[in-house]
Amino acid sequence: MHTQGMLTTQDLCIGYAVRKRPPRIVAANLELTIHAGDLICLLGPNGIGKSTLLRTITGMQPTLSGAVLLDGVDLATLAPRDLARRLSLVLTERVDVGQLSVYALVSLGRHPYTDWLGRLTPQDEHIVQQSLEAVDAVSLAHRPFHQLSDGERQRVLLARALAQQPRLLVLDEPTAFLDLPRRIALMHLLRQLAHSGERAILLSTHDLDLALRYADVLWLMQRAGTVHVGAPEDLILNGAFATTFHHEGVIFDPATGAFQVNAATTAPVCLRGQGLPAHWTTHALERAGFCVVRQPDTSADVVIDITPGDHGLTWGISQAGQTYTVSSLYDLVALLRAMRANAPTPPQSPSAGCPELSYPSHQPPDEPASAQSTAEYR
Amino acid sequence: MLQERHLAEGTNPVIWPHLGLRPVALLLFALLLAGAFSLNLVLGSVTVPLDQVLLILTGQTPEHAPWTTIVRDFRLPKALTATLAGSALGVAGLQMQTLFRNPLADPFVLGVSAGASLGVALVVLSVGVVGGASMFAVSGWLNQMSLTVAASVGAALVLGVVLLLARHVQQSVTLLIVGLMIGYLTSALVSLLVAFAVAPERVQAYIVWNFGSFGGVTWQQLQVFAPTILIGMVIAFALTKSLNALLLGESYARSMGLRVTHSRFWIVTSASLLAGAVTAFCGPIAFLGIAVPHFCRTLLATADHRVLLPSVTLLGATCALLVDLVAQLPGHTLVLPLNAVMSLVGAPVVIWVLLHRPAGQASMDR
DSSP, rough: OOOOEEEEEEEEEEEEETTTOOOEEEEEEOEEEETOEEEEEEETTTTHHHHHHHHHHSSOOOOOOEEEEETTEEEEGGGGHHHHHTEEEEOOSSSOSSSSSSSHHHHHHGTTOOOOTOOOOHHHHHHHHHHHHHTTTTTGGSSSSGSOOHHHHHHHHHHHHTTTTOOOEEEEEEOOOOOOHHHHHHHHHHHHHHHHOOEEEEOSSSHHHHHHHSEEEEEEEOTTEEEHHHHHHHHHHTTTTHHHHHGTEEEEEETTTTEEEOOOTTEEEEEOOHHHHHHHHHHHHHHHTTESSSSSOTHHHHHHHEEEEEEEEEEOOOOOOEEEEEESSSHHHHHHHHHHSSSSSOOOOOOHHHHHGGGOOOTTTOOOOOOHHHHOOO | HHHHHHHHTTTOOOOOOOOOOOOHHHHHHHHHHHHHHHHHHHHHHSSSOHHHHHHHHOOOOSSSSSHHIIIIIHHHHHHHHHHHHHHHHHHHHHHHHHHTOOOOOOOOOOOOHHHHHHHHHHHHHHTTTTTGGGGGSSSSOOOHHHHHHHHHHHHHHHHHHHHHHHHHHHSSSHHHHHOOOOHHHHHHHHHHHTTTTHHHHHHHHHEEEEEEEESSOOOHHHHHHHHHHHHHHHHHHHHHHHHHHHTTHHHHHHHHTTTHHHHHHHHHHHHHHHHHHHHHOOOOOOOOHHHHHHHHHHHHOOOHHHHHHHHHHHHHHHHHHHHHHHHHTTTSSSOOOOOHHHHHHHHHHHHHHHSSSSTTTTTTOO
């Protein structure tokens, strides 16, 4: 496969040096590799050190020990200007440039290439234009930056980073302030940019769904200070995903690739029906914290039948010989909740009803908000 | 040919912008400065016609002999001082506003003028306490020169402290807070000195120094003042590119290859040198340093320092000259306090500009 990574870390230890005390180590013994052409998503629970890792890899923060090599050169030995020609950033902090046009802002990305006055050569101007074209922001070139929407701003900041012509482009939570269509568009663009050139893109995100869809490689950072590396599907199949997040009060469902709040203590409901109505009924029930089984089951005390009626779908709910009929999923969920609230069923062994959600829900002692209480609250 | 194809396709060809240096605006500012400078030589307690001024400047004898003294020994050094001080304060203010990314920053945020005030207050107010220094009490000797020396020493001390810090602090905002604290410290010491001052006329002298004036600088002092300002200006203009990178904040600037600590050190050096020199020779001149950069940004609709630095230099000088002209009250012998005129004339103008700029050009801090 790949012979040599573009960026490699050698026995990297990251963290913060504290004066007159032992350093605070965030992660140690990191051996990471970035190959050109890859889109890499860095995932991990909040506060685990994703930003520290990004800052260390980009040379913004010194390593505690070990080295980061970019094309075989230690980042620590590179002059700032040479580093800026190989590596560029899009940060989370709000950029507030006053009266600066988009074109002028993107041309700031030529900073490590221009003379002492910052004059653009025709070649510089060409690269600025190319960068704007690459993010489809040509029509914004004349606009003042402060008038742009969040999605446009993110694209322009990306163009600025591209104008540095980096080997590695690093983005810190680039999708954080965007709506869903804008997030998808941005991830799509990033993948395109990574695949089209001799560059790699590394980004941190909390958007697991998008990361699973778009990343070539995932870096999954764990509380222990280790990083799991692999294609998204590899990490699902080897269970790294589930172990990374299962302490956080949510459960990763490998079948759907989505997260669910731990609902292991509610008795399952049995759903009979087919096609789209069955799919979205399951969705609604799981969202409300119910565990859904498709086969008649002794542990399921409630059976739901979907029937197509004259005026749309109806749902029949039978429990202990009684039957109710509702005409919307909202009413269905409300009714089921009311039934559970009136007659709580004794907790069942979770593995009996819901084999897919069979994670033991033991909580680390430092996290009092337990999964059970989350489920009950919902 | 190309255009035809674009028209045929129904799309407009992309017109890429250029980062031109707006030469027309700069030329206009230069002309304004020349006009204001000439007016300052012509107008005053007596009006000297422009042709006579030119005669004097070229070393010839005018119609009335005293005009030579008036123009050469009073108006010319004063106009030069105003020009230098105005441009210095504008540039220093621009640097501080960019470094701290704060539209309210001015040349004195680092505490340089506070240091100068303390120096002056010590000389003016404490001389009576220290009996041996009673020679200062000889009213004629409590003159501009001793005040200038005291202010320079005060400003230089604060400058040293700030520069020492600038090399070590991680974030620029720390410098801002330190400057603020130095300001509080010195004003506390000054109020102590005022409270225990033995002679009311000394307090009066201190207050008069606080009014600010371009008039006290002699040809001899200009030989120190002008080179100091020029050094500060050269450093400032050499930092144009760094200032532009800092528009995006220090993290982005660092990621673009800027050595932030290094640049910050020189920005602080330049701004303090400019602000310190002006305070030492002219007193604490308020308002110019904060208003002129805003004025230029709004007028030219840009944040690019390659445009802003020269225009702030020219416009700052022009503003200082015009305000001084008003303070002199042409035709009268009365002179108004410079700082009072500065704010009385300037504040309404700035408010008007802020309120009348096109929609969408919201304030710096959006």
